[in-house]
Amino acid sequence: MPKHDTPLLDQLESGPWPSFVSDLKRQAEKSPQCWDILGQLELSFKDRITHWKHGGIVGVFGYGGGIVGRYSDVPTQFPGVAHFHTVRLNQPSSKFYSSAKLRDICDLWEKYGSGMTNMHGSTGDLVLLGTTTANLEPLFYDLTHDLKQDLGGSGSNLRTPECCLGRARCEWGCYDTQALCHHLTMHYQDEIHRPAFPYKFKFKFSGCPNDCVAAIARSDFAVIGTWRDDIRVNQAEVKGYINGDYAPNAGAHSGRDWGKFDIKKEVLDLCPTGCMSMSGDELKIDNSECTRCMHCINVMPRALRPGKEQGATICVGAKAPILDGAQFATMTIPFIKVDPENEFEEVIEVIEKIWDWWMEAGKNRERVGETIMRLGLPTFLKVMEVEPIPQHVKEPRSNPYVFWESDEVEGGFERDVKEFRKRHAQ
């Protein structure tokens, strides 16, 4: 494959940020189809429009997801990218790798693909960009036999679950995000590989309310770590922060002189519930008022830690705006134990209640958050057999249009209008 002139893309080789153009050129020396990626992309930069055709269904036998078809709309100019399908590899939980594993993946992709990847895709998969239909089955054979790995999800199925790094390297993981993510990924292989849902369904697992994997914004089923007892306080370390022994917010603000740390201004006054006060040098927290926002813990990580009675809050139904508008996930289960000892059976029970209902009630291409929106949160809570509590809403409804049911009203809905007329003339 010949090199193409790329005067526009070449301008993206300068500057301090890593250049994907330089990287593509480097790969092209080994994988000549990269010259055609560069050529077609240059044409897009010139034309200011994409040159990829609309999808195309390709895959490996027995799977309905994991491969996304992609074809060039200028294949004669750029034959190296005429077929250029995406392969989604299910990443290991929280994306730790050994170099040996990554090298094996690189070798596989050098053999069967373009050599270009995304580390990682938005859903969490390790994405291999660009191969031909003929290469898919041999690639899958080597992937499963030699690398002992598998594809992720695509289409109307359970998408590849993703989690934060949790207890591996963070002090705030209120449950074992990686264990739950891995367990459910293995438990639901069929749902990941064979689309049977109204639309996509995403699991995301964050260990604390800082929510580093954005579970509440982008997953249908968000499990976010929390605790229900008291924040653990080390008063000596609180003094350390007050005395300036430690940088607040773990040093996150050290690039600018913000003045001496002021616990009142930076912690107490920014607490959304005002549940903290100082008694002399001692920090007091009225834990019954705390909403576990994490601000105080973020600012003084040596002094404050989440409580010991840990678990998770489950929020359901987030999605990006297409089509009715963006939705955050709605708080559904305020506190649940996340227990590896019983193989997370409490969490699995919640998931399957949602699926049983949504697979019946959901319309084609309707995310579960939209189904809940269409049929109402009260309906969803009944389905989930969850007792309605004030925590389910930001505020009570302001309209009086309650859908009373016949058996909730004394005497029911059946009445005799003739009897009514005997007492009330027309």
Next chain:
Amino acid sequence: MGYDPANPMVDRITDIGPPHYEQFFPPVVKKNYGKWLYHEILQPGVLMHKAESGDECYTVRVGAARLISIEHIREMCDIADKHCDGFLRFTTRNNAEFMVDSKAKVQPLLDDLASRGNKFPVGGTGAGITNIVHTQGWAHCHTPATDASGVVKAVMDDLFDYFTSMTLPANVRVALACCLNMCGAVHASDIAILGVHRKPPMIDHDAISGLCELPLAIASCPLGAVKPTKHVNSAGDEIKSVKVNAERCMFCGNCYTMCPAMPLADPEGDGIAILVGGKVSNSRSMPKFSKLVIPFLPNNTPRWPETVAAIRNIVEVYAKDARKYERVGEWAERIGWEKFFEKTGIPFTIKSIDDYRLAYDTWRTSTQFKFTNHIK
């Protein structure tokens, strides 16, 4: 052995899932799993996590382009082999992290990274700007309204000093999605770069019969702008097709997703909208959606100067005006959105007033407002 095309189902292995995560933990992580006490950011891009055992894990975070080659990954592996017992990890924001178990090992690692040109910039921690979560764009997608990798490169080149420093009032999360499908989930970012279309779809009447299920194309439109019609195609045959009521079109592109005979991308029509003030974390205030403040900027390749300048302006005004810990959205809500527009000098247009579903929630139903320069 190996794949036999004549017998594709022989010895087939399926549904084995991903490899177990634990085998990829560096020793210090494996040993101290679940037993971390606290962390500190020692300098931009360098974190130290302290365990109950007294062990320390030092992490060096480097930016990456997301669209990266296996040659680049192999270079990362070389670095991991040399300094990190052969382990590394990636973050959800497309950074890579190299971990070592003692402070003495940090500087040699930093020196090695710095010796490799601009391939491994160290930063992306604390009150700065980390990597831009983004999508495929023109490099690999069929529906984009802008590129992804090119825009991100241009913006990150410009914001680079914020990647390698921690001088902002809080962390600023920037995200890019190249069309309204928002694979990049930019709807809850401090600054969102969003590819938008502005021309209604064209109808390819010669192709539609073979490509599309007309009822699905019609049902795909949230505003009922796609209607059934009859049309005489180039061959002179009357066929069943669709028409689009342009006045109702909101340019979401959902019809094109369902029907490839309805392309809407266009060099002049497509470009970028800027949304600001979203957040995901529950810290202090509840999660917030990003709000549309600039409805359109053109796709001026290769470096999108209008988009780069607009983002720099927002970051600089925010950096100067916001209080410590305030995210962009928290700052805008404290000063009021009218003040946000006044201070940033971004022209307020009717396009920032919601007229889609649930719009009423965003209208002001109070006499409380500030007299800014918008009121003549």
